[in-house]
Amino acid sequence: MSFEQKLLENVLQQISMGIVILDQDCRICFWNEFMQINSGEANAxxxxxxxxxxxxxxxWFKKKIDTVYTIQNMAFTDWKKRPYVFRFPTSRPMTGGLDVMYQNATFSPLTDEKGEVTGVLIMITDVTEVAEQTLQLEQLTARLEHEKQEQKKLIVKLEEAQNQLLQSEKMAAIGQLAAGVAHEINNPTGYVYSNMGSLGHMVNDLLAVIEVYEQQFEKVGDAAVRDAVNKAKEEYDFDYLKEDLVTLVNESKDGIERVKRIVQDLKGFSHVGESDWQLADLHNGMDSTLNVVWNEVKYKAEVQKDYGDIPRVQCIASQINQVFMNLIVNAAHAIEKQGVIKISTGLQGDMVFIRVSDSGSGISTENLNRIFEPFFTTKPVGKGTGLGLSVSYSIVQKHHGRMEVTSKPGEGTTFTIWLPVTQPEEEAGEE
Amino acid sequence: MFTRDQLDALQEIFNIAMGQGANRLARLIETFVVLSAPKLYSLKSQADPELSKRLGDTPIIATRQSFVGPLRGEVVIFFGMNGANELAELMGYSQDGGDAQRIKEELILDVTNILVGACITGLSQQLNFTKSSFSTPGLLVEGKTVAEALENQRLPQDSEALLVEIQFKIEAHAFFCELLICIANESIATVVTAVDKLLKGV
Incomplete structure (x- = not known):
């Protein structure tokens, strides 16, 4: 062996990569120390x-060798697609996270002077280090991507929460406005109401006096006087006047009584200064709410009440009334022409339930999953905000209750609110 | 840019080179391989709209491999997304376990290596260049359209490129791909000179 050959042999043995030469039958013609050390095979x-x-x-391996022989071209393996060709222990046994040596391999044809392929030179590069880092980076990227998605979801939730907050702020503002208006109307309504009462008595008294006049009038003999009075009576349609005066006064009394009740209910509904937890009679709340939204309901549905025996419930009454309002208005909207809205209540254990059923158009199964989503609405543009039920839902949740819905398209929908009679202590104290 | 004559000469060279390539591929997988005559297009750059027009907007797998030597450049190959599975069996991947996706990718890289090797070796032989060496083939993009694939690549906007369209059928399975041979600017002159020399010799 010449000096150069020895040097070359030495280099091949010492080089820190795997060198293997195979013939076409995959018999090992040469391999270096790297291969020997890692495989533990001394006589290969x-x-x-x-x-x-x-x-x-x-x-697969045979095909790779054949490729080099027939194509007379290099072939490759990449650790990303095939982690290793030869199973060697990892080159980072202590600090690494992998248990095998990751490898890139190059298969090269060795040709003689005639250009014929006489062997395949396989070069194995240890890429464990790179693989570790790349895999770690990939994991990191995946984790970051995951976190990004989570944050996206959180942002959506936050936006929803903010929108609900806006909506409840709006409702609170409307409530205050309504209360203000109710208060302003309350005084004039008060004295008109009391005046109407007096007026009623006075009209009756007046009519009694006129009755006496009438009786005395019969005795008057002067034809000129009788003519003048009868003429005046005819001209002003005295008989009708007499009848209508009583009716008008009674109707006005009735009207002002209704104004008074609505003002009272409006005050009750908005509960100014009562955004605190209190023990409230839900039946009162439901009745007030029904009065406030009566206009939406009266032409559409007959309301059937089936109130059970329920105790006073610890709640924020104005918010619960808002929930009632949403449910009743929705029920009325679901009824196209004429229908029935049933409202029933009851007590089960330490929970009360309030059930609002309508005989309306119902909700399709695919929409049923979405009705509590903010901004989900099937009403025409401008009719619904899509916030009513989502706000209701969050109010009920805040009260540690739950909301259930069952619906059959074409038959109607039933919403049931379950509320605990008393709130868990720490929560009620916070509000 | 190449002249008409130069392109014709290159067309012939690729005919021979790809014929050899198909022959080798057939011998390797012991199956009859039909190769269409390669069609050559000269592109001003990889971002040429012609490329997107030719490949349409179907999803593709693109691979790349570099070659160094007297010829320097890179070959980008665009494959259709399907048709790889039957080939996998022929290439000896069936008994080898592992997930289908990884096998498919490795196979595509193997085919890339064979095609690029045949193409560039053939070109070098015909032009009387010394042998080229090759880098490991790599996956460029997967499941995107050509336009999307090229969008984010930092490709030189002014280099010459040859688009070689080849189509090969293995038994009943049509396997379709486009080779984009991008020759680095400094090698273009070498190719032009060699082609001219060849033309004069004819």
């Missing part, structure tokens, strides 16, 4: 590569 020369590495995928 002339053995079949499949004997030395029994778990080598045979048909």
């Amino acid at each position: 020369i002339d053995k079949s590569i499949f004997d030395v590495f029994p778990d080598l995928p045979r048909s």
Whole structure:
């Protein structure tokens, strides 16, 4: 062996990559120290590569060798697609997270002077270090991506919460406005009401006096006087006047009584200064609410009440009334022409339920899952904000209750609110 | 840019080179391989709208491999998304376990290596260049359209490129791909000179 050959042999043995030369039958013609150390096989020369590495995928490896022979071209393997060609222990046994040596391999044809392929040179590069880092980076990227998605979801939730907050602020503002208006109307309504009462008595008294006049009038003999009075009576349609005066006064009394009740209910509904937890009679709340929204309901539905025996419930009454309002208005909207809205209440254990059923158009199954989503509405543009039920839902949740819905398209929908009679202590104290 | 004559000459060279490539591929997988005559297009750059027009907006897998030597450049190959599975069996991937996606990708890279090798080696032989060396083939993009694939690549906007359209059928399975051979600017002159020399010799 010449000096150059020795040097070359030495270089091949020492180089820190795997060098294997195979013939067409996959017999090992040469391999260097790197291969020997990592495989632990001392006498590999002339053995079949499949004997030395029994778990080598045979048909794939054979094809790779054939490729180099027939195409007379290089072939490659990439650790990303195939982590290793030869199963060697990892080059980072202590600090690494992988248990095998990741490898890139190059298969090169060795040709003689005639250009015929005489062997395949396999070069194995240890890329465990790079693989570790790349895999870690990939994990990190995946984790970041996951966190990003979570944050996206959170942002959506936050937006929803903010919108609900806006909506409840709006409702609170409307409530205050209504209360203000109710208060302003309350005084004039008060004295008109009391005046109407007096007026009623006075009209009756007046009519009694006139009755006496009438009786005395019969006795008057002067034809001129009788003519003048009868003429005046006819001209002003005295008989009708007499009848209508009483009716008008009674109707006005009735009217002002209704104004008074609505003002009272409006005050009750908005509960100015009562955004605190209190023990409230839900039946009162429901009746007030029904009065406030009566206009929406009266032409559409007959309201059937089936109130059970329920105790006073610890709640924020104005908010619960808002929930009632949403449910009643929705029920009325669901009824196209004429229908029935049933309202029933009851007590089960320490929970009360308020059930609002309508005989309306119902909700399709695909929409049923979405009705509590903010901004989800099937009403025409401008009719609904899509916030009513989502706000109701969050109010009920805040009260540690729950909301249930069942619906059959074409038959109607039933909403049931379950509320605990008393709130868990720490929560009620906070509000 | 190449002249008409130069393109014709290159067309012939690729005919021979790809014929050899198909022959080798057939011998390797021991199946009859039909190769259409490659069609050559000269592109001003990889971002040429012609490329998007030719490949349409169907999703593709694109691979790349570099070649160095007297010829320097890169080949980008666009494959259709399907048709790889049957080939996988022929290439000896069937008994080898692992997930289908990884096998498919490795196979595509193997085919890339074979095609690029045949193409560039053939070109070098015909032009009397010394042998080229190749880098490991790599996956460029997957499941995007050509336009999307090229969008985010930092491709030089002014380099010459040859689009070689080849179509090969293996038994009943049509396997379709486009080779984009991008020759680095400094090698273009070498190619032009060699082609001219060849033309004069005819």
